[in-house]
Amino acid sequence: MFDSIDIALQTSNLQVGFKTRLQNRVLFEPISINLTSGELVCFMGSNGIGKTTLLKTLAGIQAPISGTIKRHQSVAIVLTDKISAGLMTVRDLVTYGRYPYLNWWLTLHDRDRQVIDDAIRQVHLEPIADKLLNQLSDGQLQMTMIAKALAQDANILLLDEPTAHLDLNNRVEIMNLLRKLAQAGKTILVATHELDLALQTADKIWLATPEQTIVTGIPEDLVLNGTFDRVFQLKGFDLKTGKIQHTPYRNIGIQLTGNGPEFLWTKNALERNGFEVVTDATLKVNVSSIEGSVTFQIETNNRHEQFFSIEELLLKLSMPSA
Amino acid sequence: MKRTPSGWVVFIFALVLGVLFFVNVSVGSVSIPFTAIIKGLFYHTGIESEILWQFRLPKALTCLLAGGALATGGLLMQTLFRNPMAGPDVLGLTSGASLFVAVLLLASRYSSLLLIQSTWSVAIAASMGGAMVFLVIISIARYVQDNTALLIVGLMISAATSSFVSVLQFTSQADDLQTFMIWMLGSVGGTNWSELIVLASIIGVGLVLSIALIKDLNGILLGESYALNLGINIKKARVMIVVTTGMMVGVVTAFCGPIAFVGLAVPHLVRLVIPTADHKTLVPAVMLGGAILLLACDLLAQLPGSTHVLPLNAITSLIGAPIVIWMVIKAKRISV
Incomplete structure (x- = not known):
């Protein structure tokens, strides 16, 4: 291939799974797929479909059942495996990244120390570099594992659910970090369940379908052509608007006026509580924000009422007389 | 990884070991003055020199070697299985050795196995037993992917052999039983210089191999997947760790009997001192820690100022267990 410079990793007719004595358990149809340099790919699919196995096979930890993998660049992997050794500092764990380059006595050269320091800095771990692993939060541990993979000097990073069990802040931080690393030239494949984060950060999506194939594409294309809906069989989540679907069970239409985030969150609260926000209705709610204080006004025919929180507003609207 | 403090602790360990070795040589049922010890070490004349060279030095050197070997074996097993409960005997080598020694000592009346009556017969029987279990474990280690499976196999072999030993004990004569029980209690006092040379050379190879395995051992701590991704040959490392431990534990058990506790406790004690x-x-x-502990236990087993000698196994556990409990309580946790 002429354009093989851009291809970081390439599989042809790759079959992954488990070899047992009686029969091979193959997880996907033969996979012929490319990872292009500098792209952030999110690998999605339901639990237990074989994402981890494919990642491990791509990294060379597990042998493929058949087919070939061409790795044009070296691969580092971040798994969900727990590190049981507690008496190890963040820096010690990042140092492991240099192991492929070290002799049996683990002599660190200036270049190794440089790479370790860079990795720690890139993931912003300097303040906790000398902390023991068992003193870290899950998010910090995950960041440390990413730093270790960076210290490995590999151009391809494979990550298995790096944002699992993390709070929103940590999830966004990790995805932003991966985004930045991809922009700096790393090729990144992330197995994840975070649909919303994947849609907003990935250059490309690999989607494992129930038919055991892997569909690839740009996230927006997969949203619009309905592939996500088909694969995940989304229940009550409208991917095209990015929102949970609400049923307006109260059969009350409200004409909401206002703007900015105050308008959006009021709309959210009304819809969540079964009201329908429509363009024209006799029941009108106006949201206005003056110097940081928000007021909500209910107008019906000629009555006016003012409220200062959405909670009060909802309470009033829920009363039968309204 | 932080060098300076750990380096100092290792240096202090070496100093303590040197002092303990000297004290161990100086103390015994016959009191020998300090100057006579020094003289006896350099001039091979007189009864003091005879006692030193024939009894005390071989015993102290056996302590040094056996302690170091068992503790290192324990560390290797705890790392391989990533399990703080593992000791050098988890592979079942000690049980295999006891089985063969039991057959030799307890069933000899019926089968005249003790035809070749020599100091080596027990050592040879123990080595054969250990080697047999070792071959089973090695072939399983090459075959199974999973370390836990290996651990279970080791425990099962231990269980099976010890029940067989119980049957032998049940059916044997009182004085045979006593000989066997004494062997089971462990002893470092029975080695002569020719045995010591065998012990030293095999343990020497084992310790050199352990040092050569440092990178693999560190890698295994992260789990197999990460170790593989870091370019460590897990299969080869696993076999090498088992071979190294098997060699060291096998030879110690052959000459000193099944010495308990040191292998399990020393790695924890060391990690509590150097986290x-x-x-x-x-x-x-x-x-160094293993050698220190066994030398200290042997010193206590001699009951300073008395001619009685207590069984080594009783002392190692009696002294060691409270120390480990105290240190664990102090540190509030234990890790591999």
Whole structure:
């Protein structure tokens, strides 16, 4: 291939799974797929479909059942495996990244120390570099594992659910970090369940379908052509608007006026509580924000009422007389 | 990984070991003055020199070697299985050795196995038993993917052999039983210089191999997947760790009997003193620590000022267990 410079990793007719004595358990149809340099790919699919196995096979930890993998660049992997050794500092764990380059006595050269320091800095771990692993939060541990993979000097990073069990802040931080690393030239494949984060950060999506194939594409294309809906069989989540679907069970239409985030969150609260926000209705709610204080006004025919929180507003609207 | 403090602790360990070795040589049922010890070490004349060279030095050297070997074996097993409960005997080698020694000592009346009556017969029987279990374990280690499976196999072999030993004990004569029980209690006093040379050379190879395995041991701490991704040959490392431990534990059991506790406790004690998971520090520190503990236990077993000698196994556990409990309570946790 002429354009093989851009291809970081390439599989042809790759079959992954488990070899047992009686029969091979193959997880996907033969996979012929490319990872292009500098792209952030999110690998999605339901639990237990074989994402981890494919990642491990791509990294060379597990042998493929058949087919070939061409790795044009070296691969580092971040798994969900727990590190049981507690008496190890963040820096010690990042140092492991240099192991492929070290002799049996683990002599660190200036270049190794440089790479370790860079990795720690890139993931912003300097303040906790000398902390023991068992003193870290899950998010910090995950960041440390990413730093270790960076210290490995590999151009391809494979990550298995790096944002699992993390709070929103940590999830966004990790995805932003991966985004930045991809922009700096790393090729990144992330197995994840975070649909919303994947849609907003990935250059490309690999989607494992129930038919055991892997569909690839740009996230927006997969949203619009309905592939996500088909694969995940989304229940009550409208991917095209990015929102949970609400049923307006109260059969009350409200004409909401206002703007900015105050308008959006009021709309959210009304819809969540079964009201329908429509363009024209006799029941009108106006949201206005003056110097940081928000007021909500209910107008019906000629009555006016003012409220200062959405909670009060909802309470009033829920009363039968309204 | 932090070098300076750990390096100092290892240096202090070496100093303590030197002092203990000297004290161990100086103390015994016959009191020998300090100057006579020094003289006896350099001039082979007189009864003092005879006692030193024939009894005390071989015993102290056996303590040194056996302690170092068992503790290192324990560390290797705890790392391989990533399990703080593992000791050098988890592979079942000790049980295999006891089985063969039991057959030799207890069933000899019926089968005249003790035809070749020599000091080596027990050692040879123990080595054969250990080697047999070792071959089983090695072939399983090459075959199974999973370390836990290996651990279970080792425990099962231990269970099976010890029940067989119980049957032998049940059916044997009282004085045979006593000989066997004494062997089971462990002893470092029975080795002569020719046995010591065998012990030293095999343990020497084992300790050198352990140091050569430092990178693999560190890698295994992260789990197999990460170790593989870091370019460590897990299969080869696993076999090498088992071979190294098997060699060292086998030869110690052959000459000293099944010495308990040292292998399990020393790695924990060392990690409580030097909180690290880096085998570059742990391996040398545990070697020295094992030698220190066994020399100290032997010193206590001699009951200073008395002519009685207590069984070594009783002392190692009696002294060691409270120390480990105290240190664990102090540190509030234990890790591999």
